[in-house]
Amino acid sequence: xxxxxxxxxxxxxxxxxxxxxxxxxxxxxxxxxxxxxxxxxxxxxxxxxxxxxxxxxxxxxxxxxxxxxxxxxxxxxxxxxxxxxxxxxxxxxxxxxxxxxxxxxxxxxxxxxxxxxxxxxxxxxxxxxxxxxxxxxxxxxxxx
Numbered sequence: 001x002x003x004x005x006x007x008x009x010x011x012x013x014x015x016x017x018x019x020x021x022x023x024x025x026x027x028x029x030x031x032x033x034x035x036x037x038x039x040x041x042x043x044x045x046x047x048x049x050x051x052x053x054x055x056x057x058x059x060x061x062x063x064x065x066x067x068x069x070x071x072x073x074x075x076x077x078x079x080x081x082x083x084x085x086x087x088x089x090x091x092x093x094x095x096x097x098x099x100x101x102x103x104x105x106x107x108x109x110x111x112x113x114x115x116x117x118x119x120x121x122x123x124x125x126x127x128x129x130x131x132x133x134x135x136x137x138x139x140x141x142x143x144x
Contacts, residue, residue: 007134012031022120041142041144042117042142043118044078044116044117044119044120045076045077045078045116045117045139045142045143046077046078046079046114046115046116046117046120047069047078047079047080047113047114047115047116047135047139048080048081048082048100048103048113048114048116049061049062049066049079049080049081049082049083049111049112049113050081050082050083050090050104050110050111050112050113050126051081051082051083051110051111051112051116052083052084052085052086052087052090052110053083053084053085053086054085054087055110055111056087057071057110057111057128058083058110058111059129061111061128061131062112062126063121065131069079073140073143074139074143076143077139077143080095080097080100082095082096083095087110090104090110091104101122108126109126109127110132111125111126111127111128112124112125112126113125113126113131113135115132115138115139115142116133122133122138122142123138
């Protein structure tokens, strides 16, 4: 048995043992070059950005990174914003669309992003560095 096959089998066994079938799918998609059980491409993909007018990292992200979402590679992506004038007002219902109310967990910072695939949150991260390390790679993988 090759080392590559052994690595795949170990990932599958570990995933099944730890958390069942959903973890198996995730493990399969994480093994480089192996797509045997990779998750299917979502029909609907949405990115929700949460920020505030008085948040410096939020302003920088909107100025430098948000324009990337207008490129052809993100054409299938639905982009939505929840933005309040102040970080202190982020929890106020008036800034949240009805279908997104209640999504903000206590003690979560901004900027914050939710990646929603076919109606389910598949990734959530906050903090300026998380855009490039977590959210952007997740979006790219789902848009393939």
